[in-house]
Amino acid sequence: MPLNFLSTPIDYLGGVGPERAKLLRSELHVETYGDLANLFPNRYIDKTKYYKINQLVPESAQVQIVGKIVNVKTAGAGKATRLVATFADETGRMELVWFRSQKHFRDSLKINEPYVAFGKVQRYGSQYSIAHPDLELLKDHKSRKQSAMTPVYPSTEMLAKRKVTNTYIVKCMRKLFSEINGSFVETLPEDMRAHYKLVGKNDAMVNAHFPSSPEMLRASIYRLKFEELFFIQMELLLQNRIRKTKIKGYVFDLVGEKFTDFYNNHLPFQLTGAQKRVVKEIRADMGTGAHMNRLLQGDVGSGKTIVAVLTALLALDNGFQACIMAPTEILAQQHYAGVSELLERTNITVSILTGSVKTKDRRVIHEGLEDGSLDILIGTHALIEDKVKFKNLGVAIVDEQHRFGVAQRAKLWKKNDLPPHVLVMTATPIPRTLAMSLYGDLDISVIDELPPGRKEIKTVHRYDKNRLAVFKFIRDEIDLGRQVYMVYPLIEESETLDYKDLQDGYGSIVREFPLPKYNVSIVHGRMKPEDKDYEMNRFVKGETQIMVATTVIEVGVNVPNASVMIIESAERFGLSQLHQLRGRVGRGAEQSYCILMTGHKLSNDSKTRLKTMVDTTDGFQIAEVDLKLRGPGDIMGTRQSGVMDLRLADIVKDNQILALAREAAQKLLAKDIKIELPEHAGVKRVMTFLQNKKGLWKYIS
Numbered sequence: 001m002p003l004n005f006l007s008t009p010i011d012y013l014g015g016v017g018p019e020r021a022k023l024l025r026s027e028l029h030v031e032t033y034g035d036l037a038n039l040f041p042n043r044y045i046d047k048t049k050y051y052k053i054n055q056l057v058p059e060s061a062q063v064q065i066v067g068k069i070v071n072v073k074t075a076g077a078g079k080a081t082r083l084v085a086t087f088a089d090e091t092g093r094m095e096l097v098w099f100r101s102q103k104h105f106r107d108s109l110k111i112n113e114p115y116v117a118f119g120k121v122q123r124y125g126s127q128y129s130i131a132h133p134d135l136e137l138l139k140d141h142k143s144r145k146q147s148a149m150t151p152v153y154p155s156t157e158m159l160a161k162r163k164v165t166n167t168y169i170v171k172c173m174r175k176l177f178s179e180i181n182g183s184f185v186e187t188l189p190e191d192m193r194a195h196y197k198l199v200g201k202n203d204a205m206v207n208a209h210f211p212s213s214p215e216m217l218r219a220s221i222y223r224l225k226f227e228e229l230f231f232i233q234m235e236l237l238l239q240n241r242i243r244k245t246k247i248k249g250y251v252f253d254l255v256g257e258k259f260t261d262f263y264n265n266h267l268p269f270q271l272t273g274a275q276k277r278v279v280k281e282i283r284a285d286m287g288t289g290a291h292m293n294r295l296l297q298g299d300v301g302s303g304k305t306i307v308a309v310l311t312a313l314l315a316l317d318n319g320f321q322a323c324i325m326a327p328t329e330i331l332a333q334q335h336y337a338g339v340s341e342l343l344e345r346t347n348i349t350v351s352i353l354t355g356s357v358k359t360k361d362r363r364v365i366h367e368g369l370e371d372g373s374l375d376i377l378i379g380t381h382a383l384i385e386d387k388v389k390f391k392n393l394g395v396a397i398v399d400e401q402h403r404f405g406v407a408q409r410a411k412l413w414k415k416n417d418l419p420p421h422v423l424v425m426t427a428t429p430i431p432r433t434l435a436m437s438l439y440g441d442l443d444i445s446v447i448d449e450l451p452p453g454r455k456e457i458k459t460v461h462r463y464d465k466n467r468l469a470v471f472k473f474i475r476d477e478i479d480l481g482r483q484v485y486m487v488y489p490l491i492e493e494s495e496t497l498d499y500k501d502l503q504d505g506y507g508s509i510v511r512e513f514p515l516p517k518y519n520v521s522i523v524h525g526r527m528k529p530e531d532k533d534y535e536m537n538r539f540v541k542g543e544t545q546i547m548v549a550t551t552v553i554e555v556g557v558n559v560p561n562a563s564v565m566i567i568e569s570a571e572r573f574g575l576s577q578l579h580q581l582r583g584r585v586g587r588g589a590e591q592s593y594c595i596l597m598t599g600h601k602l603s604n605d606s607k608t609r610l611k612t613m614v615d616t617t618d619g620f621q622i623a624e625v626d627l628k629l630r631g632p633g634d635i636m637g638t639r640q641s642g643v644m645d646l647r648l649a650d651i652v653k654d655n656q657i658l659a660l661a662r663e664a665a666q667k668l669l670a671k672d673i674k675i676e677l678p679e680h681a682g683v684k685r686v687m688t689f690l691q692n693k694k695g696l697w698k699y700i701s
């Protein structure tokens, strides 16, 4: 089947006039024959089965009933005007309802003639009804062979109102398939189909719409999902490859004195297996001559800082500088303190540049950067100001990518002849399956192992009415010398309300934990940055025992002595947010606790979230549950990605197929990177079709 046949506008299909074509376009995005063929059923129903009215139950979904219209009347007024027909069989009566009352439609309804009504039943009081049923005279219905697996296509209220019924769409589909005449061209190579046991394209298309058996239906849907995911993977893998061949990077092939000396003499601990593996991956990247763009995912507290330092040392050993960018002043300071301590006994120079650094000190930093005497610069957005000029920046390490835009990162290498390597660190785990489908242009390293000897954070869920016991627990912990976080939600829609909650909470905490024994800090988004930092620092230094805060403390804050995290209205937080918050404790040697406080009324989703938090501390597992609860739409960055356009596959539910499709794409490209072997003609055709607009092919063919 030539592709141009499939691009025939839908108006040309027999039985589709301009009116209905317009509706199909606006409601279902069906513009062409191809679009219609790829409009897959939501489900299938047994059209050989008929219900009696007295067999209906409130849960009956779509049913077919044979009966007669015994009368028709108009009910309601204005916009609520509707046509109501009483429909009866020998067992009872029900209603058929249309929210329109054109006279000619009313007149077309035949009283006391047998009809088949099909649709979704609803019950109002003791009465069953179907709104906008598919209605067909029994004799017409009987004249066609009915299938036990009739497809049910997506529909909208507008379509139902305008008589574009399921029966109509099925009719169009039959017509289309008889015109196509069984000749969808195969897209996947034969060896791949044999290896992954995939049915042929044509059979799959026909059976997805008009299944010959349940087994064939399953096999067809599997094949079509595989195909869909396979081509997405092909695009991602090719984009990645193009990036690597097009964008050159510095070659850091020396592992010199600085790295070796630090590694052999100054490591404060043994690296975990995962840290070693990740450092190896980074070294391999930097040695190839391609530009590194790597995402380093590591759960909270998994030890990303040491990886950042070793990466910086690799740049230094090859005669380059390094920088580490953090999203906030506090985090930049923490990194600076941590990195300086690690490098204390070496002769490597480290400085910090943030908004609050004085002009005089700035000048010294600028000079050091330009003459190359400053090796590592740590800082905030201040690093990308125009005045900051590196002599030769070799690697930029960016903490928490979503707070820095790509354009901002690009500013960093304005002085370089080549872009510095980029390592983005994030503590927000993204499930592997999602990461695979999203980040074609980014390589991913994962630290999936925590340093040894960590004590699991004990997590419990408590109801508000047990608050007194929780307060007692807090007092006991403070008596032991520990510090406590108390976090309140802050969501944009009801900022005023949240602010009140926070202030009320602060008020009651100060009453419960009075001076002079207790000192309480408060931090929230409405404070000036200087005030926030001041309050944070009091807590960091141990001058206050309790930190009342909104989620502003979410990322990266490191106060090892804080051992209790209380999260108020925990049901209002997302899972990954709860996990990030919990990660603020458990950073020292002491046993740590996380207490999730809620009221009694909880939705099922909230219960699942709380239970997941109580059951596990594994960020990746939590991310998987989060993805299942929220769907990929809300997860960072997914909105812009092609993943949301999937027709059949669901990257969460079909993650096994996704993994196989990725493997198949990798194998194919390993054998035939230009996709020019004759057996890959089908793949090439689809890729060309997909890529025409983006011009991907001009790079690889």
Ligand SMILES: Nc1ncnc2c1ncn2[C@@H]1O[C@H](COP(=O)(O)OP(=O)(O)OP(=O)(O)O)[C@@H](O)[C@H]1O
Pocket (backbone or CB within 6 Å): 269, 270, 271, 272, 275, 298, 299, 300, 301, 302, 303, 304, 305, 306, 426, 427, 451, 452, 556, 557, 558, 583
């Ligand atoms: N291999 C290791 N063995 C023992 N301790 C380690 C190891 N790696 C890191 N640590 C320690 O674990 C703590 C957490 O490390 P680090 O601050 O680098 O974590 P992180 O991944 O940046 O976490 P977060 O994203 O929560 O800030 C630090 O105190 C660090 O010294």
